[in-house]
Amino acid sequence: MTLAFILSGFLVVTFVLVICKRITALIRAFRIESVFLFLYTLYMGITQRHADLFIVCGLIFALKAVIIPFVLLRITRRINVEEDLGLLVNPQLSMVIALIFAYLSYLFAHKAMSLVNLAESAAFIVSITAVCIGFFIMVSRMKALGQIIGLLVMENGIFLAAGSIAGGMPFFIEIALFFDVFVFVVIVEVFVYKVNRLFTHIDTSKMKSLKG
């Protein structure tokens, strides 16, 4: 029951991500998605009685629900960018595409991976949906921040996948992966500032000096 609530919460927020039109809305939705990832890990920690998992879920909360959204919101404040995300695909169509992704993920889990355990396969389907939707956000949003968040959503999906089918990765590796995500966000922040300074915008669809 609890698991069903957490997973459906995660899925709903992931769907909300594709209809966000403003950058700050997207960041906030990402934050809520991370909170659901935190709840999922917490639930696993409690049911499996693993001390490691509590540290991991603490890190998820600190990094993905607090620090990264804070950094991203700070970028939007500092570069004073206009709020519009620049959707290449409108929200309605995006929603339809997201639903198709969810159905394909369902097929993938049952036909290709032949998962049988209900809880396991439900979490796996949600995670693959999140990976697909993250990728979709990356390619269909023009602003640089949209691409960063798309990648982070993909990563959230992958963390969920690791927790669902593989019962979580070995402890040290999870820590190292968190470190990697953190470094990625810090470095990308530097580059967003550079892009903004040189181009006076962060619209990646207008970056066209390199061709062929």
Added chain:
Amino acid sequence: MSKARKIKLWGIINVIGYALLLTACILFTKNFLATGSVAVALWGWLYVDSLSVFFLLTTSVVCFAASIYSIGYIDAEVEAGKISPRKAIVYFQLFNLFSLTMLIVPLLNNLAFVWIAIEMTTLVSAFLVGFHNVKESIEAAWKYIIICSVGITFALLGIIFFYYTSSQNAGVKSLDWSNMFSGSGMFDPKVVRLALIFILVGYGTKAGLAPMHNWLPDAHSQALSPISGLLSGVLIKISLYAILRFVMLANLSVGYAYSAKLFIFFGLFSIALAGAFILVQKDLKRLLAYSSVENIGLVSLGLGFGPFGGVFAGLLQAFNHAVTKALMFFCAGEAVRTYHTNNMNEMRGMIKLMPFAGTAMFLGFFALVGMPPFSIFISKLSILIAAFHGGYYFIAAFMLIFIALAFAGLLYHMSRMILGDAPKAMKARKESLSAKTAFIFLGVFILGLGLMIPQPFFNLLVNCQQLILGK
């Protein structure tokens, strides 16, 4: 100490460091081949077999050459006012960090740490791609970070699938390659097939395989020339190393034939696409970058013809391409400095303006397109022999057509650039000693391996072939 001297000192210390590293690598290889064992160190954190040694050797050779070339290159850039003295020192620090992340990949046992190290190579080298802080280079760096990070995220999904089948079917709850390998016979073939596709698409993005190669021409053309050499020479091979590790894991469950099919598909795609782009290129460094896509395609094809001697040929091609392409990018760096442009239409009479670099580029070009007596001729021929030996006549014919296409494109551009009359206003200029040394060092490998392959190196490649094919 004055800034200029400090920069020189950094450069010289770097060269000494990489010389020591190269010597250590060679000694280690010798020792390794003599005992023929697998080395595991630091409580199983490091794992070294022939494959690791081969990639370590390739990396240290090119890093050494790049460190030599960097001295003269950075010196001239600082003098021309393109790089401030403070940034020059940052360059050397980033250079070392970049080399470190690449050198560590073949040594690590844990596949997740390999993944992290490869992601770090992207993040560090992005600063070297966007070093000049102008629109083009920042755009290239942005594309590079985003595309490679997405690619590698797919690879992470592949790793998780491997981990899933390893823990469920084989009972190995570890991401250490050595542990997973011991249980790889019990992997679920269905999951492994899927996982391998994610791995090939993911790491293939970083390796520059088409159709995921979009970032490569931008990043390689915008980076500083010594770094372009490293990117084309080593970085894309390091990604290939990661792919090979997973191919070895998949051998016992789905067989090498499955991986071979994937390699052939991506390889053909790459050489076809690169051939077309080489013909229409105007920018010298982009031309060389597309040639890298072509060559990684050839390596991939070689691996695809694996069971028929193709793995040997493919790895040999990887090494030969690494040294040859490094030489070409260094020469291109000299050319760009002389003409102040990347546009090949404005470069004429290179051999008159810079006799040494011009000659090196001329010979390097013949080596690159696969003329005897240079080394790439041997490896390309071996790949073709493997193709015919395996009965892939159709694919071999396609491969020959596209090689010919790339050959024609390169010949057209290079002959116009290197020969011909130099613009009247330009005078021949002094060429730096460091560039000459780097050219000669790389030239020894290019010519030497074309004439004969030393027995230890041959043995190393044969060992790698046996490892990859799982025999």
